Amino acid sequence: MFESIVNFLSPAALTNSILREAVATAPGSSKMMTRRARSSLESAAAVTNTPTITPDTMEQDTFSNNGPTGVDFSGPLLTPEASRSETSSNHDLAVAGDEKPQTRRRSARMTRMSLRALENLRDLEEENKLKHGEASSMTPKERTVSGETLINSVDESRASPSSVKNDANMNDHSWSQTTLLRDTTDNDENAHLATPVSKRSEEEEEAPPRRSLRARRAKEDEIKNNDKDNTEDNMEVTKSTTKPEKATPPRRSSRLSLVTRAAEVLDRAASVLGKRSRDAMEKAVMQRRASLRPRHSLPARDALGSSSELPDPKKRRVSDGDLQAKKNELEQEASKTEEAEKPVVPQFRTKRWLDQGMYTGQERDYDPRLNEANNKIRAARRRAPPEPQRKLLPLPMFAGERLLKLGRDFKLPFDVFSPLPPGQPKPDEWKKTNRNVFVGDAASFWRENKKIELSTCLCDEETGCDEDCQNRFMFYECDSSNCRVGPNCGNRSFEELKQRTKAGGKYNIGVEVIKTADRGYGVRSNRTFEPNQVIVEYTGEIITQNECERRMRSVYKNNECYYLMYFDQNMIIDATRGSIARFVNHSCAPNCRMEKWTVGGKPRMALFAGDRGIMTGEELTYDYNFDPYSQKNVQQCRCGAPTCRGVLGPRPKEREIRESKAEQKKEALQKKAKGALAGTKRKLGSVLDESTSALNKKRKTIKGTSVKTTISKAMSKAKSAINGKKAPVHVKKNVTVMKTTKTSKSMMKTKTISKSKVTKVATAAKAAKATSKVKIQQVTKKKTAVKPATKETKPVSGSERVRIRFKATARRSTSFKKGTQTLKAKSPAKKTPKKTPSKRTPIKSPGGSIKSKAAAKK
Numbered sequence: 001m002f003e004s005i006v007n008f009l010s011p012a013a014l015t016n017s018i019l020r021e022a023v024a025t026a027p028g029s030s031k032m033m034t035r036r037a038r039s040s041l042e043s044a045a046a047v048t049n050t051p052t053i054t055p056d057t058m059e060q061d062t063f064s065n066n067g068p069t070g071v072d073f074s075g076p077l078l079t080p081e082a083s084r085s086e087t088s089s090n091h092d093l094a095v096a097g098d099e100k101p102q103t104r105r106r107s108a109r110m111t112r113m114s115l116r117a118l119e120n121l122r123d124l125e126e127e128n129k130l131k132h133g134e135a136s137s138m139t140p141k142e143r144t145v146s147g148e149t150l151i152n153s154v155d156e157s158r159a160s161p162s163s164v165k166n167d168a169n170m171n172d173h174s175w176s177q178t179t180l181l182r183d184t185t186d187n188d189e190n191a192h193l194a195t196p197v198s199k200r201s202e203e204e205e206e207a208p209p210r211r212s213l214r215a216r217r218a219k220e221d222e223i224k225n226n227d228k229d230n231t232e233d234n235m236e237v238t239k240s241t242t243k244p245e246k247a248t249p250p251r252r253s254s255r256l257s258l259v260t261r262a263a264e265v266l267d268r269a270a271s272v273l274g275k276r277s278r279d280a281m282e283k284a285v286m287q288r289r290a291s292l293r294p295r296h297s298l299p300a301r302d303a304l305g306s307s308s309e310l311p312d313p314k315k316r317r318v319s320d321g322d323l324q325a326k327k328n329e330l331e332q333e334a335s336k337t338e339e340a341e342k343p344v345v346p347q348f349r350t351k352r353w354l355d356q357g358m359y360t361g362q363e364r365d366y367d368p369r370l371n372e373a374n375n376k377i378r379a380a381r382r383r384a385p386p387e388p389q390r391k392l393l394p395l396p397m398f399a400g401e402r403l404l405k406l407g408r409d410f411k412l413p414f415d416v417f418s419p420l421p422p423g424q425p426k427p428d429e430w431k432k433t434n435r436n437v438f439v440g441d442a443a444s445f446w447r448e449n450k451k452i453e454l455s456t457c458l459c460d461e462e463t464g465c466d467e468d469c470q471n472r473f474m475f476y477e478c479d480s481s482n483c484r485v486g487p488n489c490g491n492r493s494f495e496e497l498k499q500r501t502k503a504g505g506k507y508n509i510g511v512e513v514i515k516t517a518d519r520g521y522g523v524r525s526n527r528t529f530e531p532n533q534v535i536v537e538y539t540g541e542i543i544t545q546n547e548c549e550r551r552m553r554s555v556y557k558n559n560e561c562y563y564l565m566y567f568d569q570n571m572i573i574d575a576t577r578g579s580i581a582r583f584v585n586h587s588c589a590p591n592c593r594m595e596k597w598t599v600g601g602k603p604r605m606a607l608f609a610g611d612r613g614i615m616t617g618e619e620l621t622y623d624y625n626f627d628p629y630s631q632k633n634v635q636q637c638r639c640g641a642p643t644c645r646g647v648l649g650p651r652p653k654e655r656e657i658r659e660s661k662a663e664q665k666k667e668a669l670q671k672k673a674k675g676a677l678a679g680t681k682r683k684l685g686s687v688l689d690e691s692t693s694a695l696n697k698k699r700k701t702i703k704g705t706s707v708k709t710t711i712s713k714a715m716s717k718a719k720s721a722i723n724g725k726k727a728p729v730h731v732k733k734n735v736t737v738m739k740t741t742k743t744s745k746s747m748m749k750t751k752t753i754s755k756s757k758v759t760k761v762a763t764a765a766k767a768a769k770a771t772s773k774v775k776i777q778q779v780t781k782k783k784t785a786v787k788p789a790t791k792e793t794k795p796v797s798g799s800e801r802v803r804i805r806f807k808a809t810a811r812r813s814t815s816f817k818k819g820t821q822t823l824k825a826k827s828p829a830k831k832t833p834k835k836t837p838s839k840r841t842p843i844k845s846p847g848g849s850i851k852s853k854a855a856a857k858k
């Protein structure tokens with residue numbers, strides 16, 4: 001292999017070899033040379049720009065010009081020192097000019113081969129001369145210093161086969177570096193330059209074999225035969241060097257590297273041999289000597305820390321500064337790699353243990369009227385030193401002095417008790433309003449009832465406004481204008497609702513929308529409600545009947561759900577845009593009631609808990625008292641109650657009865673109206689228009705009685721009540737217009753509202769009973785002096801006040817019965833809807849419908 005490389009790399013050496021063969025084939029005549037050999041030499045010289053060593057030139061050079069050796073080679077190459085110096089020099093040049101040191105080594109080998117050939121020639125010459133009796137030009141001493149000696153000396157110095165392999169190792173450095181750099185992170189041991197090639201190279205450096213020329217040539221032939229076979233393998237190896245893990249056999253890569261290097265060196269040798277001058281050589285030698293430095297200045301192999309930095313004989317000549325910089329660089333890379341490989345330790349948040357559970361608010365100065373955020377702010381303001389955090393949950397019974405003294409509703413979080421199922425949809429097309437809004441003509445049609453506003457209950461602070469409260473009977477909410485009890489009054493539901501909802505939060509609002517299985521959306525409670533406690537107000541747009549019919553024809557004609565409800569004064573409340581109460585469904589066995597109350601002189605609707613109260617998570621329902629007005633609008637009821645009527649509204653049989661009775665009434669009224677039009681005196685309460693509206697119908701059914709008569713009757717009843725007689729109560733028989741409810745209040749209303757001519761007002765009896773506590777003889781004596789309460793403007797004495805109240809109560813009781821007539825008489829006819837709606841509207845009546853209907857008649 002060595003020989004083949006030498007021949008391959010050095011055409012000059014090849015030339016000399018051929019020359020030597022030529023001479024050997026023609027012993028005895030140095031000048032006799034075959035034409036073939038000469039042409040070979042000339043062609044070789046042409047390739048290498050080397051002067052052809054023909055016998056002529058050889059004779060000229062050898063014997064005339066250059067002393068004993070007679071060859072124009074650079075002197076230092078002939079000694080080991082010179083050889084080493086040139087190695088260093090070439091290396092330096094290579095570093096400076098990006099050249100590789102192999103160039104120098106091959107020139108040395110070429111020189112050696114040339115010398116060897118020249119020595120052989122000289123030996124042959126000598127022998128010829130001896131044969132021909134010529135004196136040898138060489139001294140015996142010079143003969144000993146023959147080509148072999150020089151070759152040996154060169155071999156000993158550097159140019160041994162091992163050094164060639166070492167060169168191969170150098171050539172393979174790029175491969176080794178690539179591979180070993182990759183291996184650095186995997187295995188530090190691999191980081192050393194302990195590749196098989198380098199190891200072998202080192203071993204051979206330690207004990208370089210002295211092979212004979214013949215052995216080398218034999219090996220050369222053998223390698224030549226193998227070279228062809230290995231060429232393809234070498235190419236594959238080149239590709240495989242880019243693969244990180246698959247390290248190719250070092251021998252293959254050395255060959256590959258040698259082949260590539262050989263191609264480079266072949267070109268370089270031609271240029272170097274042709275251009276290099278003696279001066280340049282001497283200069284290079286001088287530089288090389290200057291660059292020699294003691295080996296101990298190099299860092300230890302281990303200290304380099306990376307296989308790519310492990311020094312080989314050439315690398316050690318890098319300056320200390322470069323090595324240090326390289327070392328630092330590698331250390332930084334290693335540290336980066338270590339950092340990158342460090343496992344990421346997740347940062348866990350400190351667990352915050354619960355110190356309060358379902359009994360929220362018990363451990364704090366908690367105001368249930370405020371929400372959590374405001375309570376925190378409040379607590380922060382009031383709390384001077386920070387309270388030590390409790391380690392244990394306190395028992396509810398030891399909730400604190402404040403709880404024992406003041407008391408507080410137990411609040412189980414509704415979402416803990418009954419969480420909403422996941423994925424609950426929310427109604428998207430819902431426009432919310434929490435107050436009534438008058439739309440269109442409704443504002444001009446509607447007016448406050450100032451008379452009722454002046455009603456004042458007779459309750460005192462001891463009893464509060466309990467079930468006997470006069471205002472409560474009348475569905476009037478107490479306030480400062482009609483009640484003297486104050487905050488302890490129990491008849492201020494809407495005020496309580498206002499304060500509760502103002503605090504905010506789901507608990508305070510108390511209801512939330514849910515999606516039911518088969519009835520669309522519904523409403524359920526977030527908390528418990530006591531019996532008859534207000535839950536949520538029903539608000540929306542207040543519209544006239546005409547507007548309602550218009551909407552039904554155009555806007556809601558394809559709707560399945562209607563949010564219409566009778567309100568007040570022939571008005572309808574449309575909660576299509578309204579409060580959350582619009583989602584409350586119907587049930588034939590409801591747990592809530594819808595009631596209309598007068599608050600501050602204005603009617604308002606609200607949902608109240610039933611007599612059983614409401615538990616957390618219950619769905620809220622009330623009886624729609626639905627009046628479909630048309631078979632087409634009848635809807636199937638899915639309330640699931642055992643007493644379910646099957647449809648929204650009354651049972652079909654009931655409805656038929658209702659409808660037939662309504663027809664009869666209608667006909668009777670029409671007859672009366674015709675009679676009136678024919679010249680008969682028209683009575684109050686007769687038909688004003690031919691509308692088939694339910695509201696109109698209601699008005700038509702009530703016959704008028706004079707206020708005077710009513711008052712006198714009420715007074716007589718009051719007297720009899722005072723004297724211990726029971727006031728006669730006539731229960732209404734006709735249920736077509738009004739429906740009864742289960743509450744005592746509504747029962748009372750039911751009794752009071754009747755179309756009977758002798759309607760007796762239970763409230764009058766109640767009021768009379770209340771006034772029986774005071775002496776009312778004066779009242780009876782001076783009853784003609786009683787003035788209407790509405791005109792009372794100046795302060796009056798206590799007895800007078802009682803008297804006035806009595807009269808007011810009597811007037812109210814008559815207004816239930818005949819208020820409609822009064823209002824009709826007072827209200828302008830043009831404001832009353834006159835046209836009969838072509839299509840009846842399915843409108844709900846509130847649970848407290850009797851009262852609301854009564855109010856509507858006023």
Ligand SMILES: C[S@@+](CC[C@H](N)C(=O)[O-])C[C@H]1O[C@@H](n2cnc3c(N)ncnc32)[C@H](O)[C@@H]1O
Nearest residue numbers: 519520521560561562582583585586637638639
């Ligand atoms: C005021 S809305 C109630 C809220 C309605 N469920 C929704 O999704 O908007 C009245 C409508 O609800 C439906 N509904 C209410 N209660 C029902 C019941 N018990 N059975 C069947 N449908 C009912 C009817 O379609 C009715 O027209």
